[in-house]
Each structure stands twice: as structure tokens, then as C-alpha cells.
Amino acid sequence: MVTNDVGDLTRKKDVEKALRGADCVFNLASFGMSGKEMLQFGRVDEVNINGTCHILEACIEFGIRRLVYVSTYNVVFGGKEIVNGNETLPYFPIDDHVDPYGRSKSIAEQLVLKYNGRPLKKNNGKCLYTCAIRPAAIYGPGEERHFPRIISFAKLGLLPFRIGDANVKTDWVYVDNLVLALVLASMGLLDDIPMNGGHPVAAGQPYFISDGSPINSFEFLQPLLRSLDYDLPKASLGVPHALLLGKIFQGIYTLLYPWLNRWWLPHPFILPAEVYKVGVTHYFSFLKAKEELGYAPIVTPREGMAATISYWQDRKRNSLDGPTIYAWLFCIIGMATLFCAACLPDIGPVPLFKAISLFVFRSMRMTRTVFLLATAAHIGEAMYAWRLAKRVDPVNARGWFWQTFALGIFSLRFLLKRAKK
Numbered sequence: 262m263v264t265n266d267v268g269d270l271t272r273k274k275d276v277e278k279a280l281r282g283a284d285c286v287f288n289l290a291s292f293g294m295s296g297k298e299m300l301q302f303g304r305v306d307e308v309n310i311n312g313t314c315h316i317l318e319a320c321i322e323f324g325i326r327r328l329v330y331v332s333t334y335n336v337v338f339g340g341k342e343i344v345n346g347n348e349t350l351p352y353f354p355i356d357d358h359v360d361p362y363g364r365s366k367s368i369a370e371q372l373v374l375k376y377n378g379r380p381l382k383k384n385n386g387k388c389l390y391t392c393a394i395r396p397a398a399i400y401g402p403g404e405e406r407h408f409p410r411i412i413s414f415a416k417l418g419l420l421p422f423r424i425g426d427a428n429v430k431t432d433w434v435y436v437d438n439l440v441l442a443l444v445l446a447s448m449g450l451l452d453d454i455p456m457n458g459g460h461p462v463a464a465g466q467p468y469f470i471s472d473g474s475p476i477n478s479f480e481f482l483q484p485l486l487r488s489l490d491y492d493l494p495k496a497s498l499g500v501p502h503a504l505l506l507g508k509i510f511q512g513i514y515t516l517l518y519p520w521l522n523r524w525w526l527p528h529p530f531i532l533p534a535e536v537y538k539v540g541v542t543h544y545f546s547f548l549k550a551k552e553e554l555g556y557a558p559i560v561t562p563r564e565g566m567a568a569t570i571s572y573w574q575d576r577k578r579n580s581l582d583g584p585t586i587y588a589w590l591f592c593i594i595g596m597a598t599l600f601c602a603a604c605l606p607d608i609g610p611v612p613l614f615k616a617i618s619l620f621v622f623r624s625m626r627m628t629r630t631v632f633l634l635a636t637a638a639h640i641g642e643a644m645y646a647w648r649l650a651k652r653v654d655p656v657n658a659r660g661w662f663w664q665t666f667a668l669g670i671f672s673l674r675f676l677l678k679r680a681k682k
Contacts (some may be wrong), residue, residue: 270312272390285327293362296528309365324383327450335363340537360534378466397432397471402572413489419583425540432471435565468550475544506535603632
């Protein structure tokens with residue numbers, strides 16, 4: 262049975278309502294995988310641990326016989342290199358995790374696997390069968406955790422360097438391959454398959470799932486960023502220095518804890534756990550999933566990246582494009598300085614702004630003239646952008662107007678480029 266209920270995983274009643282009448286549950290819910298959510302410790306545990314407990318209890322209560330739990334590589338990885346690892350690796354020590362996400366997912370996975378074989382209340386003589394799928398970093402059309410953040414940073418020019426050596430390799434998994442693994446895992450929990458002798462082959466087992474092609478993360482992202490005309494990082498930052506930077510951001514955002522869930526607070530540039538994910542080699546074999554579940558990737562990395570590129574190119578065509586943050590700072594600070602120097606009395610920092618303007622333009626008359634001409638140019642460019650956008654990008658016409666009003670030619674050139682295509 263498939264249900265479409267919407268609710269809060271941390272509310273037991275919502276979970277019970279959603280699972281009542283189901284025969285197999287896929288627990289894909291999680292919180293705190295990346296960005297500022299990683300620092301919301303209470304919410305991470307509430308969703309990843311308490312929410313999983315609610316699902317387990319509901320399965321036992323309602324006689325649900327199969328549970329497939331979507332886990333993570335981080336239950337065994339915590340910053341130490343792993344080359345072609347497998348399911349025999351021990352769990353990374355709970356107290357040594359640098360982020361609450363890996364710790365909470367490890368606890369939840371162990372709970373799920375320990376529940377395997379528990380008797381059900383409503384099916385006499387029957388029990389709950391569970392397994393855990395440990396996917397690599399997920400990519401593909403519609404993925405909303407990794408790529409949107411990476412691409413937004415690239416768009417703003419905030420990907421100044423790579424992290425770690427060029428020979429560092431990690432795993433990725435295309436979304437269709439992951440869905441295949443989940444379906445096979447659910448079938449592996451069936452106890453009525455004759456060839457398995459009535460014992461589900463996947464019961465109580467974890468499985469690593471990937472495309473099977475470990476690659477450097479920045480090399481993997483390069484075709485996508487290039488297809489979107491975004492600059493690729495050329496410089497490289499060592500893991501120790503990146504960790505220091507991550508700890509600085511972690512400290513700053515910890516002070517901002519009360520506002521972490523506010524929309525206006527951007528994601529931190531990098532956090533320590535994310536440094537390890539991209540800067541330290543860790544990839545795993547899916548041999549166990551192949552032998553026991555019959556898993557093999559149906560989409561190659563080349564095909565998966567091609568589909569992802571097509572999705573993001575369409576998404577870019579339908580969105581408001583623009584310059585890097587450096588152009589924003591140049592225009593906003595420049596126009597604000599000119600306005601203060603040309604129009605405001607000598608209070609606060611205004612004398613300093615006037616001194617800068619006089620150094621550049623030699624006289625207050627020239628300063629005021631330049632400000633008026635710049636303002637007129639921005640207004641004219643904004644009006645032209647609005648009219649042009651009405652033809653080539655009507656959905657975002659208002660956005661093009663205001664962006665071009667603020668940035669002038671720095672914004673208009675992106676619209677002109679779109680109009681030529």
C-alpha cells in the first residue's frame with residue numbers, strides 16, 4: 262500500500278496515521294545532512310533518532326513486516342581514509358563524530374537492525390524484518406541537498422578553491438540507481454521466496470550503494486559547473502587549513518543558533534564534517550548488494566551527469582541569472598558611497614566618503630554629476646531590462662528590473678546574453 266499522508270516524523274500520531282495499513286516502509290527521512298541544519302543538534306536527534314523510534318514502534322504495533330532504512334556512509338566514516346570498504350567495517354565510535362548527523366544516523370541504523378526479528382503484535386508468529394541501505398552522495402534531477410547549495414556558491418563566485426589533494430576519491434550514486442537498490446532491498450525482506458528457504462536474505466543487513474565509480478568530487482562537479490558557465494575553483498586548500506576554516510564557521514554559526522532555521526541566514530561556506538566528505542578518500546564496494554540483492558547500477562555516471570546537466574540548464578533558463586557577489590558589493594558600496602558624498606550632510610562617516618569622492622572626481626560638482634548620471638543610467642537600464650525580459654523571460658521580468666536597477670550593466674549583460682540564444 263502506498264500512502265500520501267503529510268505529517269511530522271517527530272509526532273508519533275502522525276507516523277501512526279501514515280503507516281497504518283502499510284506492508285513495507287521506506288524510511289528516507291533525515292535532518293542535518295549538510296549546511297546550517299548540521300548545527301541544529303536537538304532537531305537532528307529529534308528527527309533522526311526519535312522519528313526512527315516512532316516508525317519502529319508503529320511497525321510492531323500495526324503488524325508491518327518490512328522496513329528499509331536509508332542510512333549513510335557516515336555510520337562508518339568519520340574522517341579517516343577508507344579505500345574500497347565493505348560492510349564488515351565497524352561503526353565509527355559514536356563520541357568521535359564531528360557532527361550530530363553522522364552520530365544520530367549511526368544510532369538510528371543500529372536500532373533498526375536490532376529490531377530485525379522482533380515479533381509483531383497483530384500478526385501471530387510473524388516478525389519485523391529490517392535492513393539498512395547506505396547510499397553515497399546522491400545526485401540527479403530534483404536533488405535538493407547537495408547541488409543547489411554548490412551551484413548557488415558557484416553562481417556567486419564563492420567556490421575559490423578545491424579541498425584536499427587531486428587524488429582524493431569519493432562515491433556518488435544516481436537517484437535511479439538508489440531507487441533500484443531500495444526496491445531490491447524491500448524484495449530481499451520477503452520471507453516467501455522458495456530459493457531463500459523462507460529466510461529473507463536482507464534481514465538485519467546493511468548495504469553500501471553507489472555508482473561504483475569513485476572520483477574526486479571537484480572533478481565530478483566540473484562538467485556541471487562548466488555547462489552552466491560558472492567558474493571552477495583553481496586553487497587548492499589542504500585539509501588541515503580547510504578544517505580550521507570550517508571550525509571558524511562552526512563557531513560563528515553556533516553563536517547564531519537561535520536564527521539557524523530562518524530563511525534569511527545563508528548556509529555556512531564549509532563545516533568540519535563537510536571538509537572530511539570532500540577532502541578525505543572514502544569509497545566502498547557494493548559487492549554485497551550485488552551478490553545478495555542483485556543490485557547493479559542501471560544508469561552510468563556519464564548518463565546520470567548528462568541528465569543532471571540537462572535538468573540544471575533548464576532550471577537556469579527559468580530562473581534569474583546574475584553576477585558574482587563581488588559585482589554586487591562593487592555596485593552597492595559604490596552607489597551608496599556616491600549617494601552619501603553627493604546628498605548627505607557631514608555626519609558620521611559621510612566626511613570620509615566625501616574625501617574618497619573628492620580624491621577620485623576632484624570636486625563636489627563632479628561627484629554630484631557622476632551620481633546623477635549613474636542613477637539615470639541604472640534607471641534606464643532597468644527599464645530596458647524589464648521590457649526585454651517581458652519578451653525573453655516574462656516570468657522573471659520583475660526580478661530583472663530590480664536586479665538591473667541595483668547592478669546596471671553587470672546584470673543587463675546576462676539578460677542580453679539570454680536574449681541572443
